[in-house]
Structure formats: C-alpha cells, structure tokens
Amino acid sequence: MLQPRRRDPDRLLPVDPTTRAIARDLYLRVAEAPIVSPHGHVPVQWLAADRAFRDPAELLVTHDHYVTRLLHASGVDLPGLGVGAPADPRAVWRLLAEHWHLFAGTASGYWLEEELDTVLGIEEPLTPSSADRVYDAIAARLAEPAFRPRALFERFGIEVLATTDDPLDDLRLHDAVRASGLGGRVLPTFRPDRYLDPDTIGFRDAVDRLLAAAGRPGTFAGYLAALEERRQYFIEHGAVSADHGVEEPLTVDLDAGEAERLFAAVRSGTADERGRRVFRGHMLFQMARMSVEDGLVMTVHAGVVRNHHAPTFEAFGPDTGHDIPARTDFVHGLRPLLQRFGNSDGFHLVLFAVDETVYSRELAPLAGFYRSVHIGAPWWFLDAPDAIARFRSAVTETAGFSRGSGFIDDTRAFLSIPARHDTARRADAGFLARYVAEGRIALDAAERIADDLVGPLPKRVFKL
Template sequence: MHQNVAMAPELTLHEDRLFSADGAVRQISRRIYAETKDLPIISPHGHVPPAWMSENLSFGNPTRLLLTPDHYINRILHANGVELSELGVPVTRTDMTEADNRAAWRTFCAHWSDFNGTAMRYWLTDQLVGVFGVTQRPSIETADEIYDTIQAWIDDDNHRPRALMDQFKIEFIATTDDPCDDLHDHEKLAADAEFSAKHRVAPTFRPDKYLTPANPDWNQRVDTLGEVAGVDVSTLAGLTSALENRRAYFKAHGGVSTDHGIQDLDAAYLDAQDAERLYGKARAGEITAAEATALHHHLIMDQVRMATEDGLTLTLHPGAFRDHDRATFEAYGADVGCDIPYAIEVTRATREMLNRFGNHPNLNLVLFTLDEDVYSREIAPLAGFYRSLYIGVPWWFIDAPESIMRFKQSVTEMAGFSRISGMIDDTRAFCSIPARHDMMRRLDAAHLANLVAAHRLDEDEAIEQARKLVVDNPKKVFKL
C-alpha cells in the first residue's frame, strides 16, 4: 500500500513563510515576528464545542478531526465531485467505519492539489507538519501512512484538548452557545482549579434564533427561553427580561460577548406600544413578513442597549447567504459549505444604532463582513469616528493571507491600528487555532515590515504595534 512513499515529496514548513520575498524586508519581518510568535493565544470568538474541553474528548480519527466538520474543506471537495456523505457529513452521523474514514482521507489526499494556493492548504500544512508531525506531501500514495501518523497522534492522551490548551498556549478561548444552555461545561472547567489557573474558557451569548420572529420555530424557542429564565414571556417586556436574565447568566459564567449572525445591519427601535403589538402578533402566529423584520430590527437594537448596560462586547456578522443550495441543505443540514457572501451596506444601515449608542462609554461593538469593499469604504471610516466601533478582522472567505494583507493595507491607512479588533479565529477546528493565530502574526509582521521599509514607521514602533495587535487590542475590545 505504501510502495511509492519513499519517493513522495516532503511536506515542510519554512520559517519565513508569508514574509516578503525581498531580503531586507524579510529581515525586518523576522525581527517583528520574533517578538510575538511565542505570546499566548487569545481567541475571543470561535466555535469549538466546550464539551471537548470539559470532557477532554479524543478527536477520534483524522477524518473526524480534519474533514467532516470543516466546511471550508468540504466545499472545495464537493465542487470537485466528492459527495459530502463520503466525508462523513453531517457531523451528527455515527455510522462512519474506520474503512469509511480511511476512504474519505484517501479522497482528500487525492485532491490535495485542488487546495493549492488556498488558505485551507496553508492551515492544513501548518497542522500536518507542525502539530501531527507529517513529513510527506498528501497524495493517493501517501494517504494511508499519513492517516496512521495522525491516528497515532490522536491516540496519544497528551493530545486531548486540555493538554493541547497548554501546548497551544491558549490563554483565553470563547465558545458560542445557545442562550438556553446551562453552561455546565464552562462551570466544570472553571471548577478545575489547575486548568482554570492557566486557561479561561468563556461562553458567548448567541441569541439569533430568539430575535428572529420570521423563523418557524421562533415561538417554541421563546417559550423555552422563558422557561429557562423563569420569566413569563407572554409580553415583549417578558422576552426582554428573559434575555437580560440569560445575558446576566452568561456574564456570571465568564461570558464577555454576544454574537449576532444577521442578514443586514439595520436596527431601529419601534415605539413601545407598536413593539408590544407586533410581539403579540408574532406570538399569535399572525405577524406579516414586514412586521417580523421590523420587530427583528427592534430586538437587535435592544441587544445593543443591553450591551451598554451589562458591558458585554457585541459582535456583528452580517452578509452570509445561508444554505444557498436547498438540496444540499435538505440532505445534510446547515454549515456544510454552501453559505455564500453578498454585498452589504453599512453607512446608512448603522446610523440609528450608532447615533443612539455609538459613543457610549460602556459599549464595544465589533463589525465583521464578507464584503471586503465595505471594510475600507464604510467600516474603517465609521470606526475612525465612533468610539464603540471596532473593525473585525477578515472573516471566513476572506480569512486568507492575500485577503488579510489587502485588509491591513486599506483599513490601517484610514483608521489606524487602534480601531482593529485583533485576531479572531472564528473556528471550530481546534487544532488549526495555532496555525491561524500564527498566520495573523506573520502577516502583521509582513505588513508592519512593509511600513518600516517604506519609512512610514520606525522598527521599534512596529514591534510595539505588533505586540499590541496580539495582546492589547483583543484585551481592550473584549474587556479581558
């Protein structure tokens, strides 16, 4: 089975990856990077399941770890003719045998060159070499040996999540959680004195489903929320109270932020009577589409108001068309690779929100987009004026080296470094976290080195700035 392996090309990690090819600039990049590469990781927004850490679960097998849950990889393989079912999708499946997982891994390795030039290829190489100790380029010939190498790594108890939190130097990590979650995983982790002395795992309040009266399951969600909060939700005042109650619960369990996946950035208060009236119609199942949207925009605005009161940082993620392919959604569910970005508008949409709360001293808002044009045209100018607003780092499709450099080159000139959120990995791929943060630190160094080489910044300033981007900015923005 491994007959050609001896001849397989090496897979390596170059110490200067992502730095400028120019010798002098590369030297500057190296010196800047040297000051940040070993700093602990702060990951203030992501999607790692908290149970992995609280239960200290094994990652299972290479396919389960690296392919099945990763929609970045699924989509490229799907486009190139692979059925999602071959990859074990959806993650809730329990019928994948070892043979199935090996077959999936072989398929992936056979498609290795389809990832040439992508961000996925970059992160994967970093993990394969840097984390798992793989030394050969993936291919149909090397697939099984690589599978075995990764499997052996996974099976080592030193490679369970809690040990990796140490090895990866993850000081702070946020999960994403349902408002009704009792956060028992977070409680268990906080109760472990040895673990919690070195690591903080914070929940994130993600109330989308409770703020979207247009959704078919909204009424049932609201009922459950009322029960969990112990609040009568027959009125909007009740829902408001329930939401405030759960935000307080999250904050008491270490939460530092709330997260909102939304279609657009409009937010506007209805007057109190209208809001109650629409809420009544929604609860009665009689709300129109336009009214549901108006009520949704009211509820979003009210989350901002709550943030000014409880101080939880609020992150906004607009602009993804979810489940673009209905047939795929019906067969496999959400988050399997067919969410697609679209253009958004920021300047007009955020005016009411920012006029009301944008300079509030207790508010931190972080705004992301998949539409890179608006980062420079609208978000950076807004964040260069409103005190509460921070520019989120490139997200999802634009979380890749060239895209990030374009982001840095455009927003920095308009708003400076102080208005940027710092690195947010937004990932559920636990083992990719060091690779992603390291990528950003390398790109910070590359960008700052360019400024130094153009004589726009002195090297000592660049080094100080690089450290701020890794440490100070996320601590300020997420109040750590």
C-alpha cells in the same frame, strides 16, 4: 522515495530581502506570544470531557466546511465525506488525498499543511499513495495523551478561548472546565440569534422556552426581561461578549407600543416579511441597548446568506458548506443604533464583514469616529494571508491599528487555532515591515504595534 515536508520558516513573509528581514524580526517578537481567542466555535464539551479525537477524518475533514465545500464543488458527494451520514473514515481520508491538489493556494490547504506538520508532526506529504500511511500516523498521534484536547490547549499556549453558546445553556461544562485547573480561561459567549430572528426554524418554540425558563409573561416586556436575565446569567459565568450573526446589519428603533404589536405578530406567525425584517432590526437595536447597560461586548457578524442551496440544507442541514457572502450596508443599517448608543461610555461594538468593499468605505470611517465601534478582523472567507493584507491596506490609513479587534480565529477546527493565529502574525509582520521599509512608520512604532495586536488590543476590545 517521497521527501518529507519542510515548512519554510519565512513562509508568508515579503519576498524583498530588506522588507523580509524587518518582517522576520517583527514576527519573531510575537511568534510565541499566548493566543487570545475571544470569538470561536470550539465546543466546550471537548475540553470538559477531554476525550481523544476519534479519527483523522472526523477531526480534519467531515466537520470542516472549508474543506468539504471545495470537495463538493469538485464532484465529491457530501455523504462520502461523512456529512449527514456515517462513512468509513479511512475512505473519507482517501478522498481528501485524491483531491489534495485542489487545495493548492487556498487558506484551508495552508492550514491543513500547518496542522499536519507543526501540530501532528506528519512529515510525509499527503498523496493518494501515502494516504493510508498518513492516516495511520495521525491516528497513532490522536491516541497519545499529548494529543487530547486539554493537552493541546496547554501546548498551543491559549490564554483565552471563547466558545459560542445557546442562551438557555446551563453552562455547567464551563463551570467544570474553570474548576479543573486548565491553564487558560474558557469563556462562554451569548449567541441569541434563534431567539431574535422570526425566520429561524423553531423561533416560536425557542421564544416559548425562553419565557418559560425565566418565568416571564408572553409580552414584549417579558421577552426582553427574559433575555436580560439570561445575559446576566452568562456574565456571572464569565461571558464578556454577545455575538450576533445576521445577514443584514439592520437596526430599527421602535416605540414600546409598536414593538409589542410586532412581537405578538411574530410570535403568532402572522407577521409578513416586512414585519419580520423590522422585528430583527429592532432586536439588534435592543441587543445594543442591553450591552450598554450590562457591559457585554457586542459583536456583529454580518453579510452571509445562510443555507444558499435549499436541497443541500434539506438533506444535510445547516453549516454544510453552502453559506455565501453578500453585499452589506453598515452605514445606513446601523445608523439608528449608532445615533443612540455609538458614543456611550463603555459600549464596545465589533463589526465583522465578508464584503471587502465596506472596509475602507464604511467600517474604517465608522470606527474612526464612533467611540464604540471596532473593526472586526477578516472573517470566514477572508481570514487568509492576502485577504488580511488587503484588509490592513483598506482600513489602516483611515483608522490606524488601534481601532481593530485583534485577530479572531472564529473556528471550530481546534487544531487550526495556532495555524490561523500564526498566519495573522506573519501577515501583519509583513504589512508592518512594508510600512517601515517605506518610511511610513518607525521601527520602534512597528514593534509596539506588533506586540499590541496579539494580546493587549483584543484584551482591551473584549474587556479581558
């Protein structure tokens, strides 16, 4: 008979007994601290409607591109996982079980194990022979009131959860959640990428809708005013940040006449590739200018080539597992922005990278000088135990701990939120314990830092 899953209480902590003991104590200080999640992608609809999750496959497989991409790489067709086409959820779950061994050692496998054990209370290991039993056990859990989104939100101890929202969203669902008495804050985040990037599908239609919604003329000045109005609307509905997902962290400072001419070209579809690139860079510069003026924290998630495999994009659309990291240059790309705004009072700029080479070479030195710059936590492909340790090693000796953002889970996988934050708390406890054991910081300093990382720091950075 299969033995039940038993999670090691010291998982992810250092192996050396002396260091592990220090790490265990540091971790236990913060293990139950409230979750502050100022950047993520959980749909506000889940909390507003509070409907039961439909089935295990939809919740844990189909919409999690961490999971589907590795299965696809191993020969499983995406439609068989429910991507882009209806699929029998039990059959999807069986496919996961058949390939479960592929996830050994991966962050996504670790998170799924955490969700099955600590959230869902599933004790039996997932194997091809146990797939149906595990599926039925999860389905039974999801039918219980305690496993609806709002109940889980409360159980997870979430103090702040930010969603990611279109600038033209009326935010009524956020208003409804705020009025519902939920025991935590759910904040919208201004995400304007489709209105700023001429290479985004539907860019011109999006700009037309933005101008029409604000009643503004089709000039560059009217376009900027429309964006400013929508930012103010978000602020009035609780937003504290604006998020920008860019392949290249490029900023360009243009004079008003040149910006007007370029806006006319991108809006008419006549701008060449160079013109479109310069326009993107100027709009990232303008977003910084607006953040200085209105106080929204500016986060930049850079360095991902979206939709790398065109046939998959054409068949299944975006966010289906084929986005790939690329090299980035923050030092030169952001210099115009930082020359103008880098030390502006009240401006917070949080820089996220998936290019690990920039941590010690670029991000830590930038954050070590510019008052506005904060180092975003390891993100996407790097929010994993070893990657978090590499991140800490790369940035701490230059920028310390205070110039970071605190952990950002950046997830749509709702059940993984506590697992991801717990992973970061364990990894940081291990890193701090090593510094204590090596005599690099005192224990009481490590305790203060551990406490700060999980709450006060992200609250300061995100103006919470």
